[in-house]
Amino acid sequence: MSDHRERLKLAGYKLTKARLAVLQVIEHADGHVTSADVLDGVALVDPAVGRASVFRTLDLLTRLSIVRPTYIGTSATPYYVLLPGGHHHHIICTVCSRVIEFAECGLENIAILLEERLKVKLTGHLLEFYGQCADCQDKIAVNNED
Amino acid sequence: MSDHRERLKLAGYKLTKARLAVLQVIEHADGHVTSADVLDGVALVDPAVGRASVFRTLDLLTRLSIVRPTYIGTSATPYYVLLPGGHHHHIICTVCSRVIEFAECGLENIAILLEERLKVKLTGHLLEFYGQCADCQDKIAVNNED
DNA sequence: TTTAAATTGATACATAGTCTCATTCAGAGT
DNA sequence: ACTCTGAATGAGACTATGTATCAATTTAAA
Numbered sequence: 001m002s003d004h005r006e007r008l009k010l011a012g013y014k015l016t017k018a019r020l021a022v023l024q025v026i027e028h029a030d031g032h033v034t035s036a037d038v039l040d041g042v043a044l045v046d047p048a049v050g051r052a053s054v055f056r057t058l059d060l061l062t063r064l065s066i067v068r069p070t071y072i073g074t075s076a077t078p079y080y081v082l083l084p085g086g087h088h089h090h091i092i093c094t095v096c097s098r099v100i101e102f103a104e105c106g107l108e109n110i111a112i113l114l115e116e117r118l119k120v121k122l123t124g125h126l127l128e129f130y131g132q133c134a135d136c137q138d139k140i141a142v143n144n145e146d
Numbered sequence: 147m148s149d150h151r152e153r154l155k156l157a158g159y160k161l162t163k164a165r166l167a168v169l170q171v172i173e174h175a176d177g178h179v180t181s182a183d184v185l186d187g188v189a190l191v192d193p194a195v196g197r198a199s200v201f202r203t204l205d206l207l208t209r210l211s212i213v214r215p216t217y218i219g220t221s222a223t224p225y226y227v228l229l230p231g232g233h234h235h236h237i238i239c240t241v242c243s244r245v246i247e248f249a250e251c252g253l254e255n256i257a258i259l260l261e262e263r264l265k266v267k268l269t270g271h272l273l274e275f276y277g278q279c280a281d282c283q284d285k286i287a288v289n290n291e292d
Numbered sequence: 293t294t295t296a297a298a299t300t301g302a303t304a305c306a307t308a309g310t311c312t313c314a315t316t317c318a319g320a321g322t
Numbered sequence: 323a324c325t326c327t328g329a330a331t332g333a334g335a336c337t338a339t340g341t342a343t344c345a346a347t348t349t350a351a352a
Contacts, residue, residue, distance in 0.1 A: 013329090013330095014317085014318050014319075014329065014330070015318075015319095016220050016317075016318070016329090016330060016331075017317090017331090018330080018331065018332090019250055019330090029178065030243065030342065035308075035309080036307095036308085048331095048332080049331085049332085049333080050331065050332040050334095051309085051330060051333085051334090052309085052310075052311085052331080052332070052333085052334095053330080053332070054177075055308090055309060055310080056330085056331085058160065062217075062220075062240070063240045064240070065240060065276045065277075067277070068274075069217040069219075070216070070217070071208075071214075071215040071217070071224055073217065074208075074209075076204050076307085076308080076339070076340050077307090077308065077309090078217055078224075080149050083179060084160050089263070091268070093210045093266075093328085094208075094210070094211060094269070095209075095220055100264060100266070102264075104256065105256065106256065107273070110252065111252065111275065114237065114248060114275065116263075118237070118246060118248075118279075118280070119279075119283075120246070120275075120278065120279050120280060120283075121277045121278045121279040121283055122220035122237070122275045122276065122279070123240070123276055123277045123278075124275070124276045125274060125275045125276065126272075126273075126274045126276075127253075127271065127272075127274075128214075128271060128272045128273075129210075129257065129260065129266075129268045129269040129270070129271045130211045130214070130268065130269055130271065131266050131267050131268035131270070131273075132266065132267045132269075132270045133264075133265075133266050134264070134265040134266060137265075137266075137267055159298090159299095160298065160299070160348080160349050160350070161349080161350095162298090162299060162348075162349070163298080163300090163348090164300070164301090165299095181340080182338095182339085186317080191313065193302090194301080195301085196300070196301035196303095197301080197302085197303095197340090198301070198302085198303095198340090198341075198342085199299080199300060199301070201339090201340060201341080202299085202300090202340075222308070222309050222310085222338090222339080223338090223339065223340090248303075
């Protein structure tokens with residue numbers, strides 16, 4: 001947890017109140033948070049922190065692969081997911097927008113392969129599957145029965 | 147290509163001018179397009195198509211896993227990527243926002259495993275790696291030399 | 293051709309995110 | 323502890339992205 005703070009420091013960024021507040025909010029909200037959620041949370045944790053700084057921090061955390069914005073449902077605003085250990089994996093139901101997380105990915109080998117071949121340095125990844133969850137398949141099946 | 151049109155039909159959606167225009171624009175713009183790009187493109191292809199329909203169609207294509215919005219760089223607006231064959235894979239440089247695409251993913255096995263275990267029906271996926279491209283690693287190395 | 297439901301375009305609107313700039317603050321050096 | 327400097331901030335006006343409404347049109351099936 002507090003190693004996120006470590007990462008900021010190591011990368012040469014100051015541990016300001018604004019950044020600490022945003023980190024605290026995101027870490028405590030396990031799962032997927034919108035910028036609005038973060039704004040609300042920060043307003044409680046430290047009301048002195050301004051709007052712009054929240055957005056600036058979300059950008060920064062994204063650049064450091066601590067967090068990753070992703071598009072869920074029809075919402076126009078991104079959801080930010082923590083990338084603990086640099087990665088995250090989930091399934092998004094394209095009907096009801098439910099998010100189902102899962103652990104395994106077995107992508108280490110591909111990562112190493114890509115690093116060698118493309119001379120890139122990889123710090124994280126996100127794997128998203130799209131489809132229909134069990135409930136939504138049932139609904140569709142029922143609808144098609146008439 | 148025109149099997150996207152097929153997919154719309156099969157899913158019970160009408161092939162309207164607005165939808166055809168959006169599809170045409172996205173298919174011809176190989177790579178990553180913002181909604182602004184699509185709006186501009188559609189204005190050329192069929193000026194009668196309205197703003198709202200473009201957004202509605204982007205939503206629809208997302209729900210059908212024909213396209214997937216993803217956040218690149220600090221841009222607040224998503225880039226839409228085609229998911230040909232239902233999937234897409236790329237590396238995003240967190241420094242310069244360059245996007246490097248790659249082909250392999252070897253995720254079929256995981257997909258099958260997840261479908262069985264979670265009773266979901268998967269129609270597509272997106273795999274994103276984050277890190278620094280070759281050029282940006284060089285720049286950082288140079289900066290640290292003084 | 294007729295018809296009904298789906299879809300649309302226009303436009304006004306809401307909201308998310310950005311920019312600017314004077315002020316403050318974190319943290320390194322002493 | 324004190325000072326100093328550039329990094330970071332907050333306020334708030336501003337821009338632009340996406341949404342809602344609704345009468346009018348269009349698709350496609352009968």
